[in-house]
Amino acid sequence: MNTFRKKGCLLLIAIGIYFLFSGSLLSASDSLPSKVLVSEIQLPAPKNPADINYLGLKEGANFKVNQVSANVVIVEIFSMYCPACQREAPEVNRLYSIIKEDPFFKDKIKLIGIGTGNSEFEVGVFKKKYNVPFPLIPDENFYIHKRIGEVRTPYFLGISIDKQAGTQVFYSKAGKFKGAEPFLEKIIQLSGLKKEE
Amino acid sequence: MTILIKAFSVISLFIWCTTAFGFSDALKGNIYSPGNLKPTDSVLRVEAGVVAPVFSLPAVSGGRISLAQYRGKKNVVLSFVPAAWTPVCSDQWPGYNIIKDIFSANNAILLGITVDNIPTLFAWTNQMGNLWFPVLSDFWPHGAVANKYGVLRTDGTAERAIFVIDMEGIIQFAHVNDINKRPRLEILVKKLERLKK
Numbered sequence: 001m002n003t004f005r006k007k008g009c010l011l012l013i014a015i016g017i018y019f020l021f022s023g024s025l026l027s028a029s030d031s032l033p034s035k036v037l038v039s040e041i042q043l044p045a046p047k048n049p050a051d052i053n054y055l056g057l058k059e060g061a062n063f064k065v066n067q068v069s070a071n072v073v074i075v076e077i078f079s080m081y082c083p084a085c086q087r088e089a090p091e092v093n094r095l096y097s098i099i100k101e102d103p104f105f106k107d108k109i110k111l112i113g114i115g116t117g118n119s120e121f122e123v124g125v126f127k128k129k130y131n132v133p134f135p136l137i138p139d140e141n142f143y144i145h146k147r148i149g150e151v152r153t154p155y156f157l158g159i160s161i162d163k164q165a166g167t168q169v170f171y172s173k174a175g176k177f178k179g180a181e182p183f184l185e186k187i188i189q190l191s192g193l194k195k196e197e
Numbered sequence: 198m199t200i201l202i203k204a205f206s207v208i209s210l211f212i213w214c215t216t217a218f219g220f221s222d223a224l225k226g227n228i229y230s231p232g233n234l235k236p237t238d239s240v241l242r243v244e245a246g247v248v249a250p251v252f253s254l255p256a257v258s259g260g261r262i263s264l265a266q267y268r269g270k271k272n273v274v275l276s277f278v279p280a281a282w283t284p285v286c287s288d289q290w291p292g293y294n295i296i297k298d299i300f301s302a303n304n305a306i307l308l309g310i311t312v313d314n315i316p317t318l319f320a321w322t323n324q325m326g327n328l329w330f331p332v333l334s335d336f337w338p339h340g341a342v343a344n345k346y347g348v349l350r351t352d353g354t355a356e357r358a359i360f361v362i363d364m365e366g367i368i369q370f371a372h373v374n375d376i377n378k379r380p381r382l383e384i385l386v387k388k389l390e391r392l393k394k
Contacts, residue, residue: 072299081292081379083326121383129295 027110040064041147043114043137051135055110065159066167069111070193077148077155078136080118082128085154088129092154095180096134104195109187111138116145117152158187227324229282236375239356244371249273250345250361254310254333258320262331264310267275272305272392273362274385277343279322279354281313285379289357290325290332292382297329298306302391308333312355314335326356348373361388 041063046052052059056069065073076092078085091155092111099109101173111134115123141147148155151174170190175182188194243250253263267273278289290309301305307330311318313335322332335342335355343349348356359380361370370388374380 079288080295081288081290081381083291083294086291086295087325117379119383120383121381121386125296125299127380167240 017153034062040145043112043144045137046137055112055135064167065112068110068112068159068161069107071108071161071193072110072187073161074109074111075157075159075188076111076113077116077145077151077153077157078126079116079153080122082153083127084176086130088154089126090134091176091180093130095184096151098180098184100133104133104141105188105193108193109184113141113182114144116144158191160191201328209316217387218291223360227282228284228287230284234376235266236377237356237373238350238376239348239353239373241371241373242345243341243360243368245368247368249366250342254335254340254342255315257315257322257332257334260264262333264308265362265364267306268366269364272303272364272389274300274305275310275311275358275360275362275390276307277313277346277348277355277358277360279350279376281356282315285357285377287321287378290322290328292379294326294328296386298384299386299389300312300330303392304394305361305392310335310342310355312343312349312353312373331370337338347354348372350376359385361392362383363392 014077016132026164042064043175045057045060045062046055049059055063057063057067069081076085080086098108100110102180103187113123113134113136114141115134118126118138120138120158123136126130126132126152142150145151148157151172154174156173156177156193157169160168160170162168171187173183245352252262253265254263256262264273272273276290276293278285281287281296293307295308309322309328309330311332312335313321315334318332321327340349340353340355343355346358346360348358349358357374357376357378357380359370359372359374360368363369369392372380373383
């Protein structure tokens, strides 16, 4: 019986070491996260009525990205504690403003921030400090972060929502972007969103 | 079977806890992960209601800072973190760096302390941005202040601990956090808000 136990323990340790070094669970990946995972993740309901209205959601209901009233959703994975996210915040706010001021894109492209490892309070501190105008969602226990692949912050995802083609991650980027305009241009180009002639 | 469950639990903890913090892109390639550590490894020598042990330590910005210089003037928060260039520590202070207004509103100063030497702390805190609070080195005699408070671990690093000391020099809050996790910001803020301003 003791031999059986020892063998069982060794087997479990071997499995643990395999996962640890395979990188599948641990790597701070810069690669494109699984589109299936991202679209299937349940996000907690925003509490702020302005955020609910912006995303076009029902009040108090958890949601998935494909329920957002938009053609494209830009998701920023950030943390209140991340110096790079703090430095990038004004530029991300500017991205929001550029989109909001464009009559064609303002209802087609929406932004969401997910505060990895941040409580609701901590996300609120970040929102207040940088006057973030778009919804920020807490991911206190790293649930979303782990499902996405433990990416570095800030991390940006471009997700297209199409009722027929489904939800697709068409873009991902680790680290800060070089200006709101070129970033938006890239999002528009890759998503296939085009202004009507 | 109990042994198997314990072994699996240890492996699971190691897989899921070691990399959940320190994901800022600003730190990429510079963080040493010590793995999952024993949550606490010391015995507190102080508690709420007692006079805080006095100390004087060299600051990264030059000169020395003593606890006594704030007596009758400011509430003091001591934030001990285990070591420079490690995952959780590297984002805890950048988070505090954006809440100077909360400290000011509660007439409090934050003193960050580690057992690292000044040159190491200089390089480490520089990549966090301009910290508004003093960072102190408890390097020599090694960990003497951490030891006075009972937060020196057996490997010579400090615990991840917070002490809130009022203007009369009395400890109002003593908290040793799980070293592998970041203390929730709201816990500290609530304690600060209860202090006499």
